[in-house]
Amino acid sequence: MLDIFCRDKHGSAGALCPECIELLDYAMAKLVKCPFGEEKPSCARCTVHCYQPAMRARAQEVMKHAGPRMLKSHPILAARHMLHGVLRKPRQKSVK
Template identity: 45%
Template sequence: MKTKDAEAKTLTRFIEIYCREKHHVLALCPACADLLSYAGKRLKACPYDPKPKCKNCLTHCYLPAYRDKIRAVMKFSGMYMIKRGRLDWLFHYFLGKG
């Protein structure tokens, strides 16, 4: 459960960064809020324990449109974190620990 909580936190942070940098709004825009809500539901319903990283998962429970969106968010915000030396967040992202 702890891992899912950590992943939910990472998900939220990464979508917040993506929206702020790409959509230039202070709060989440409707599209990003929708993505976060969708990803949160998928995470809660995930049948795996321990849970693999979604990008390595063979089930791929995301609908294709959402999968594309979350991939774009993870890539963009992952790079954003690297550029700012936020290795603590990258640790969550790549290893799913926390």
């Protein structure tokens, strides 16, 4: 996803630019620390908003840009990703 974004927005070919590598590293580090682990819902549904606002904004920009393009070039992957988000809804117990 990030590679689509970087290629279109930053004109990189093949490898990611330093800015995108930073974002990727950040995302990976967060994923490792995520309390949901393998059960992690897609970030849009995640109950733990672990990203710092600046990084979150960048990640959202990537999703917004690459999302529709991914749907075109990898419809099955994209569908699986969305399905994953729907099925892996975090169990929320309403605490009153």
